[in-house]
Amino acid sequence: MELIDGKKIAEEIKREIARKAAEIIDAEQTPPHLAAILVGNDPASETYIASKEKACRAVGFTSSVYRYPAEISEQQLLEVVDFLNTDEEVHGFIVQLPLPRHIDANKVIERINPAKDVDGFHPVNVGRLALGLPSYVPATPAGIVLLLEKYGIETEGKHCVVLGRSNIVGTPVSLLMSRKAVPGNCTVTLCHSKTTNLAEITRQADILIAAIGQPGFVTGDMVKEGVVVVDVGIHRIEDNSEKGYHITGDVDFKSVAPKSSYITPVPGGVGLMTIVSLLLNTLKAYNREIYS
């Protein structure tokens, strides 16, 4: 079993991004700028936003965070999106999810200019991804594909089983794994809460991507020997540690790891690639690589 080291790969890619940002700065150009909208005070979202700001600083990008109380109205939030859509100093921006229940996240995402949608969540970007056209690829799925590539994991002709059909992970990663490219060219089965005989399907997986949102859901009896396991789950479990919690994934590492050829840990796997992929998308936005 080989552990897929998301931290190591993320650091390598960050160094490459930093080199490109240094070239921009040396040429006396304005560096890429990522803006983020944060609504409410969800502790996990606060952590992710802080990590995104820190990552921007580390590679030489600038960033800004637009913070609003949970009570902000949908209309007010749409106006912030309109402002960022037209602010020429902002090359790309994201709306941190989840949003409070009274706000329709789809409506907010649809308002983002697709050319600045570095999360790749806008229907235009999702549609372009489905059609195999250049698009911003959502950060977590892009990070998964990068990890598979960096570890030289063969995907062509393999059976990839994806657990979960969310817009952020399950749906886009199944598009990426089935596209006519490598990594990709897989036969993909997308499983969800209404799938029957789930374990029968997961046992057929050469590559299993778990993004189902339930801690320890995938157990050793659900996988075959030699499977490649990508764990996308991030669950904060309260405990008596100094932090008050520890992080665990959708996979029961203890029973699944011994049967796997490769496996991503949680923490230290896919999560760290999410932020790096966002930086890569921001660089693409800066260079107008997708929309000129």
Ligand SMILES: Nc1nc2c(c(=O)[nH]1)N[C@@H](CN(C=O)c1ccc(C(=O)N[C@@H](CCC(=O)O)C(=O)O)cc1)CN2
């Ligand atoms: N607008 C968006 N909202 C959300 C996204 C997203 O891509 N865009 N994804 C997730 C949260 N997320 C980024 O926003 C994210 C999740 C996890 C990590 C990460 O580094 N995980 C670490 C553990 C970190 C911890 O201690 O909590 C790991 O897995 O090692 C980064 C970003 C939902 N919302």
